[in-house]
Amino acid sequence: MVLNYIWVAFFVIAFLIALVKLVFLGDYQVFPSMMDATFASAKTGFELSLGLTGVLAFWLGMMKIGERSGLIDRLARVLSPVLVKLFPDIPKGHPAYGHMFMNMAANMLGLDNAATPLGLKAMESLQTLNTKKDTATNPMIMFLVLNTSGLTIIPISILVFRAQLGAAQPTDVFVPILLATFIATLAGIIVTSFYQRINLLQPALILFLGGACLLVAAIVWGFAQMDKETMNVVSTTAANVILFLIIIGLICSGVRQRQNVYDSFVEGAKEGFQTAVRIIPYLIAILVGIAVFRASGAMDWLIEGIRHIVILTGLPADWVDAMPTALMKPLSGSGSRGMMVDAMTTFGADSFVGRLSCLFQGSTDTTFYTLAVYFGAVGISRTRHAVACGLLADLAGVIAAIAICYIFFG
Secondary structure (H helix, E strand, C coil): CHHHHHHHHHHHHHHHHHHHHHHHHCCCCHHHHHHHHHHHHHHHHHHHHHHHHHHHHHHHHHHHHHHHHCHHHHHHHHHHHHHHHHCCCCCCCCHHHHHHHHHHHHHHCCCHHHHHHHHHHHHHHHHCCCCCCCECCHHHHHHHHHHHCCCCCCCHHHHHHHHHCCCCCHHHHHHHHHHHHHHHHHHHHHHHHHHHCCCCCCHHHHHHHHHHHHHHHHHHHHHHCCCHHHHHHHHHHHHHHHHHHHHHHHHHHHHHCCCCHHHHHHHHHHHHHHHHHHHHHHHHHHHHHHHHHHHCCHHHHHHHHHHHHHHHHCCCCHHHHHHHHHHHCCCCHHHHHHHHHHHHHHHCCCCHHHHHHHHHHHHCCCHHHHHHHHHHHCCCCECCCHHHHHHHHHHHHHHHHHHHHHHHHC
């Protein structure tokens, strides 16, 4: 229901602002722009779904090999002692644990194309435990928040954009992004646990979260010892080597169990095509709403309103120019990427605003896009507290990004 209200609000607010611009400002192009955005975003939604088909088919095919070989079950048993604390409603040893772990691992490496199909497979596994098929369960929401909080260890695409736009040190945002995204993820876990009444003060969780903090610290220290060229080479190579090792591991696991890996792959790939078709209406709906909201000028008005409020409080307002990236990120990954590039082009890749835009882009994920795709794939229409928890995690990431940017670059 929350997503329904938000979607309607996009159109209502866009219409009212466009009407004001037409009547009082004589802007005769606003409604044509909104209609152009409607058709263009509907086309984009279809093309995105179509483009996902091949990736979904490949990775769901690989996941089918892992299921039949028993690798997913073994992985689930290893992870159960920790994840069962965050997902108490999932039975121990359930395959969903393995699917979720592989999705999280792909997200951490910045491998979006691999993470989405793995996440969809995890959501389908969670749906098998759902007694109310149209309503999101607690495990679904926790998993979605872990996705939307956007924990990324290697932000490859952001580093590439900075290099292309002439940054003197393209990798200088690496450590700040890692810190901001970790804070967003930790905040997401805490907020969702509060909603779901999960006790985080359990030895297994304390050990896990403490270990995660130490791991992040070790990665930060390791990369801080490298120059920018070495960091780019190591991060890119590590991500792709690990991804290919996952593929080889799944295939070898199937061969070891004497299964017909080709037939297993084909069967899973068929599911990928079906999943891609299912998400088309959900994806088009959310993208059209976002496009209309942006084309009406509502986003620009929102930014100016924030700037005036900040100035009235006497606080520094130089970070406000980077806010379009932060506000767009929960709505559209490509939209926020465009905002980030625009900020670096306008203010400079090494400016405070340019760097902060990169931190916003890397510290959170596309909450509404992820919600529409993941929940849409399994027919969830009642999202419960998923939107609230996801947006609170985003807010934590935004605040952390601003503070960290001032510490590093202010």
